[in-house]
Amino acid sequence: MRTDATIGDGEGLIYQTARFGNFAYNFKNLESGNYIVDLHLAEIVYTHGPPGLRVFHVFIQEQKVVSCLDIYACVGANRPLVISELKGYVSGDEGLSIKFEGVTGSPIVCGISIRKDPSASFRELKLFKVQEMPETSDHSSSKENGDHTVVGELGKLQLDYEYQKKELIETKRTLEILKRQNEHKSRECQEAWKSLQELQNELMRKSMHVGSLAFAVEGQVKEKGRWFSSLRHLTRKLKILKLEHIKLAEEAASYKNCLGDMRVMSSTIQSKINQQVELHENLKIKYIKGEKERKELYNKILEMKGNIRVFCRCRPLNTEEISAGALMAVEFEAAKDGELTVKGNGAPKKTFKFDAVFGPQADQVDVFEDTAPVATSVLDGYNVCIFAYGQTGTGKTFTMEGTDEARGVNFRTLEELFRIIEERKQHFRYEICVSALEVYNEQIRDLLVSSHAGATAKRLEIRQLGEGNHHVPGLVEAYVNNMSEAWDVLQTGSNARAVGSTNANEHSSRSHCIHCVMVKGESLLNGECTRSKLWLVDLAGSERIAKTEVLGERLKETQNINRSLSALGDVIAALATKSPHVPFRNSKLTHLLQDSLGSGDSKALMFVQISPHENDLSETLCSLNFASRQDMKSKDVQIKRMDDSINGLDMKMKEKDLRNKNLQEKIKELESQLLIERKLARQHVDTKIAEQQQQQQIRQQQEEQTPVLMRPPLATRPFGLNKNLNEGKEQVTLARPLTDNNSYKLQAIPQVDGLTKFPPPLLPLSPIQADKEEDTSNCLPEPTPWDSPGEHKTGGKKLSSVLRRSLQKKMQMKSPMQQHIRRGGINVGMEKVRVSIGSRGRMAQRVLPRRGMTKDIQQKQNQREKERGWNIGTLGRPVV
């Protein structure tokens, strides 16, 4: 253990120790140099031990510096012995080692003192000198004995030392030689080792090479085996492939034959596809047309319901009112018919009528049921405005916005919008953006622009973009993709609404809160675009100033609110009465809603909110009067419009009736005329037959007297006979066959002296003339009075049918009534006439030539006849 005590100038260190046995110390951290070491010893174990009891050696730096020190022999027991001035040399950081080694017994060391020896520059060892401690007089004799023993020992030791030194030098020399030999041998060994290692490596390499060669050979063998097996496999496959090839060749030949069929099939399929495409196109066109019609009809239905509709909703009595024993001032017995009755304070009951009345029991779903159709209207491209009007605390916000549990009109309309958008997504693409604003003290404020405390909100103005299109520049428009996004934006707007406090309602809204949903639609079928707006307006409370007892800023607010509400009333009234001037610009509210307040195709829906409490009776009456004023006016106009249209329809019906009556009279007239003409014709025919029979008799008599009367040739023989009844002249109409196309034509042939003069053969009819086929086809070749006397009786019957047909033709062509009908293009009337004629019904199927055309045909015919030298009404060549 190192002590704090020092020796000399502080350079010497003192270590205390109490070691027993063979041991050694190594003092590290000593600088290189010579050191002086003092050893302090004392025998404390055996107090009466004899000399030779404890004998030991001391080594410094492994060199024996004290040899066989017998402490009992030196100082005896309990007496200190200091061996001083021992020297040791420390080089580098090896430290100073001191070793004690017992010869007999173990050495006991009390302390070691080490100090640097600056003076000594040599490296020498010095055998110890026993420093004797001052002793008492009792021990003086023993001290002298000790001195002598030490000196004798020292001489011996010095001799020993010299001898050992020589021995050491010899040993060192031998060691050197051995060292050299050793080095030589180790070099040889190393070389041998190296060559051995090289050989080993070579061997390794060779063996590895052999191994790899063996592996390669093995691989080659395996590979060969594989090749052989794959060759066998391939041979098998080749055989199969050959068989398949034969089969395929057969199939190819059969497919070749099928190819023709395939071509036919593909062309059929192609034509089918084309048909389908055409069909698809047609369907698309039909769909677009149908969609347009649906839109128009839907709009018509809404229009019939009224472009401005008024619903009245009454909130239930709240708990406070009920607990205060409040009485209901409104009755809803006839609510289903849109009526409600308000009790008067002493005054008689008053009944109001609206498009719908919702009592306190009606829930949000009931209210929305009547509102839902306008969502479709918005997506069809019409502007819609829904607003809630009424006294503070009557449920305007409840109806429009509702609560999380009972969603109001705003939420449900948006939901309906997105539902229809989803439904129509295959044919329409919609873009929706929403904005929220409020009109407060006749100033427009964007509710989506956050205005922090102290900052003044940006004022917005209304600009007119085009015909009936208004815009608020700078207004934030948020594009939304779904219901939740849209609702989030609108809620943000509602939360930013300005609220104040009045006596009537603590949290009364003092501004008109307006939500605008702008819809851009595009048809994916024809690219048609629509733009429309849906306004959702929660108006400020409509209570009167006197009740709320407000002053200052609140008074101004209330005045502005009342002014804008009355402007709204004026606008609606003007629209409802179709007044030429609508005072839209009297307030910011009406100016903003201008394009959606029931003008043109736009629809407006007003909720009049009322309180059932008897204390609110006067305010309730005010609201109801305000609403019914709008409603009655719009209804009056509607009724008037409906009356007008009913009157118009009545007139048309009357006209039609009159026309029908006239037609019926004319038909009757014609029928009676026809009957008379038939009778006359029959009489004529009878007389004619009688005449002809007479003539026949005369001719027979003449034939008997004169030998020959020439018959006309076959081509010029008459085939039919008629009488021109119109002109009242005796004239026979003949039908003659044409040689080439077997068509026939009736021609009037004059009679001279009771004999008919036959015209020359007719040319074939031109295609235009062929339309008269009907006329002549009835005149089939019939036996003439010249054929044989016996044929006259039967011929008379046929003649009458010819006459009848000619009459029929005359009826068709000449009747002024029919001509009138034809000119007017009233074919339905003709149809009736013909049907009433009975047997002549099939005439209805004929396509009659136009007037001009008939004239042309007639002229051409006359021309041809002139060329042939045969004029109607003139005498022809003599028969004989």
Ligand SMILES: Nc1ncnc2c1ncn2[C@@H]1O[C@H](COP(=O)(O)OP(=O)(O)OP(=O)(O)O)[C@@H](O)[C@H]1O
């Ligand atoms: N039909 C109803 N059913 C149940 N509660 C209702 C109904 N209508 C209104 N209320 C309740 O009456 C209270 C006042 O309604 P609300 O705030 O909607 O009135 P308001 O007319 O919007 O008032 P303000 O003019 O102050 O905005 C609310 O607590 C609301 O929940």
